[in-house]
Every structure is written in C-alpha cells, then in structure tokens.
Amino acid sequence: MTVSAILHYPDATLLKHSKPVKSINDDIQALIDTMFETMYQAPGIGLAAPQIGTLLRVVVIDISENKDAPLCLINPEITHLEGEADYEEGCLSVPGIYETVTRAERVSVIAQDRSGQSVKLEADGLLAICIQHEIDHLNGKLFVDYLSAMKRQRIRKKLLKQSRQTM
Ligand code: GNR
Ligand code: NI
Numbered sequence: 001m002t003v004s005a006i007l008h009y010p011d012a013t014l015l016k017h018s019k020p021v022k023s024i025n026d027d028i029q030a031l032i033d034t035m036f037e038t039m040y041q042a043p044g045i046g047l048a049a050p051q052i053g054t055l056l057r058v059v060v061i062d063i064s065e066n067k068d069a070p071l072c073l074i075n076p077e078i079t080h081l082e083g084e085a086d087y088e089e090g091c092l093s094v095p096g097i098y099e100t101v102t103r104a105e106r107v108s109v110i111a112q113d114r115s116g117q118s119v120k121l122e123a124d125g126l127l128a129i130c131i132q133h134e135i136d137h138l139n140g141k142l143f144v145d146y147l148s149a150m151k152r153q154r155i156r157k158k159l160l161k162q163s164r165q166t167m
Contacts, residue, residue: 002034003041004052008056009142010156018055018138020075024116032072032114035060040067044092046130046138047159051093059134063126074112076135089112089143097155101146103132
C-alpha cells in the first residue's frame, strides 16, 4: 500500500496535459492502487494521476458515503454534456479553498476500466461534477481557472505562502 504526496497549485505539473495510457500493464495497476489509497486517505471523492505527478490519463472516483464504490476511468472522454449546475467545489490540489463553479448537469463518458474493458457511463449530480473536475485535471485545468483572475491570484498567493511556511 502506497500513498503519494499530492501536488498543490500553482505547481507547474498540474497545468500540463496528460498522455493517453497505451497498455494497462502492472505499472498502471500499481498507479491505480496508489491513487485509490491516496484519495481515500486524503480524504477526497476523486483523484487524477497528474495530482500525484504522473502525466497519464487515469482517474479514480468514489462518491459513496461508505467509500465502497471505487470507479476507475482510463482515457475517459466526454461524449455528451447536458444542462447546467452550480456546485461549490474543492480540490485536493487547492487545499482549503471552496468556490462555486458552473458545469454541465449531466454527462455521458466513454473510458476503459482497470481491466481494459470499454465502459460507457451516464452520470448526473455529484458524479457528473466530479467526472468533469477530474477530466479537467487531465487537460491541465483546475477549478480555479473558472474563477475571476483576481480571485485566482488571491488563491495563488495564499497557497504559495502556505507552501513556504511548510518548507
Ligand atoms: O474531494 C474532492 N471533492 C470535490 C468536491 C466538489 C467538486 C469536486 C471535488 S473533487 C475533490 C478531489 C479532487 O481534487 N479531485 O481532483
Ligand atoms: Ni481536483
């Protein structure tokens, strides 16, 4: 069992685009295990590989109360977006900051699961929000990118100050 350190905004790795997974080998299985461990320990409802410094298109999610519904999406792609929903979001890479973001209310997603099977998923509510948040991470985008430049700058300064204090 391995838990990784989670990178914090404005770490440059979080702004990079992740590469598709070509083959779901033992290294990818180990990455997925580490991602679940790291997410559950944090605790969070989702985690994308770039948050632990791996620029690959792998996402783990568990929005269940009892943390017994693990969902792993490899190379996820949104095929349909519908409606609009506001939700107060947080991010393990932007600790202590919560702001309202508007996203699609419903999404359809295609991906591979950890056994390499193609899966199609339709989601609404918190799961739809979380899927969009995690796929943004794979594209180097964070929820703070939806906020005003002024708010983002304030958050950036606050987190830079925090990281200096913990060095
Ligand atoms: O744990 C998390 N909670 C959360 C709450 C509202 C909207 C999105 C999220 S995802 C976040 C974990 C995380 O940072 N995933 O990338
Ligand atoms: Ni996040």
